[in-house]
Amino acid sequence: AQSVSQHNHHVILSEAASLELGCNYSYGGTVNLFWYVQYPGQHLQLLLKYFSGDPLVKGIKGFEAEFIKSKFSFNLRKPSVQWSDTAEYFCAVNAEAGTYKYIFGTGTRLKVLA
Amino acid sequence: SAVISQKPSRDICQRGTSLTIQCQVDSQVTMMFWYRQQPGQSLTLIATANQGSEATYESGFVIDKFPISRPNLTFSTLTVSNMSPEDSSIYLCSVESGSDYEQYFGPGTRLTVT
Numbered sequence: 001a002q003s004v005s006q007h008n009h010h011v012i013l014s015e016a017a018s019l020e021l022g023c024n025y026s027y028g029g030t031v032n033l034f035w036y037v038q039y040p041g042q043h044l045q046l047l048l049k050y051f052s053g054d055p056l057v058k059g060i061k062g063f064e065a066e067f068i069k070s071k072f073s074f075n076l077r078k079p080s081v082q083w084s085d086t087a088e089y090f091c092a093v094n095a096e097a098g099t100y101k102y103i104f105g106t107g108t109r110l111k112v113l114a
Numbered sequence: 115s116a117v118i119s120q121k122p123s124r125d126i127c128q129r130g131t132s133l134t135i136q137c138q139v140d141s142q143v144t145m146m147f148w149y150r151q152q153p154g155q156s157l158t159l160i161a162t163a164n165q166g167s168e169a170t171y172e173s174g175f176v177i178d179k180f181p182i183s184r185p186n187l188t189f190s191t192l193t194v195s196n197m198s199p200e201d202s203s204i205y206l207c208s209v210e211s212g213s214d215y216e217q218y219f220g221p222g223t224r225l226t227v228t
Contacts, residue, residue: 004156032215043118044206044219051214090157094215100145101172102217104156 002027004093006105013081014113021076021108023065023091032094033074034102035065039087047089050074061085083114116141116209118220126226127197134193135223137207142187145210147217148180152203160205163190197227 007022025031035047048059055067065076074091091105117140127133137146148160161169161182169182183191194201204224208217 034216036219043221044208046216049214049216092157100147100162100210100215100217101159102157104158106154106156 002093002095002103004091004103004105006089006091006108008108009106010109010111012111012113015083016080017112019076019078019081019085019110021089021091021110023074023076023105025072025074025091025093025095025103027072027093027095029095033065033067034092034094035059035063035074035076036090036092037087038090039084044090047076081110081112083112086110086112116143116211116218118207118209118218120205120207120220120223122223123221124224124226126228129198129227131197132193132195133197133225134191135205135207135225137190137192137220139188139209139218143209143212144187146184146190147208147210148182148190148192149206149208150203151206151222157206160192194225197225199227201225202227 003026005024033050036044037047038044050057050067058064063078067074088107088109090107092102119138121136146163149157151157159172160175161171163169163182163184165184165187181193204222206222208219
């Protein structure tokens with residue numbers, strides 16, 4: 001069965017530290033990849049997405065992610081986190097072309113200490 | 115982007131009863147989705163609801179347990195029927211963005227069944 005793994009369930013960083021959150025998926029075909037973020041008390045919102053082309057995609061608030069097809073990975077990065085990045089981050093894969101069927105990872109709770 | 119509201123935001127219900135969750139979007143959309151997020155787990159798609167047709171349920175979810183209505187292009191309801199403590203979850207609705215399979219999510223309904 002298709003699955004998405006996020007290896008870090010809880011991450012605590014100090015401000016200005018670099019961030020990398022792992023995401024691996026199990027589907028071998030063409031995929032669309034997403035990172036969603038949920039700030040405290042807010043809705044899930046899109047951070048960035050990969051559809052095709054340049055495997056390094058940039059999103060909002062200085063986040064970026066790299067799609068490595070050979071590793072089935074789509075890791076999220078930010079060079080210098082801020083206290084306001086405290087949130088829960090979800091990786092999602094759309095493995096059925098032409099549909100909105102997402103498979104989500106279990107999420108990573110990031111806490112940034114001021 | 116679309117603005118989505120859900121009612122109720124949370125509820126505590128007794129086993130054996132049913133709860134209907136409402137999802138309202140501020141623009142007309144063809145596709146709406148219902149997800150469940152059980153404690154400590156990822157978001158799981160329950161069903162896709164298109165206006166004018168029966169909802170399409172994912173494996174493991176059935177209409178008798180989770181009946182869905184979609185009377186128009188801005189509204190949908192999900193009923194959790196004959197509830198048990200295992201139904202305690204956050205239930206989220208989302209809508210298509212119309213672009214690159216991005217979804218907009220509602221704030222969720224936190225359901226506790228005692």
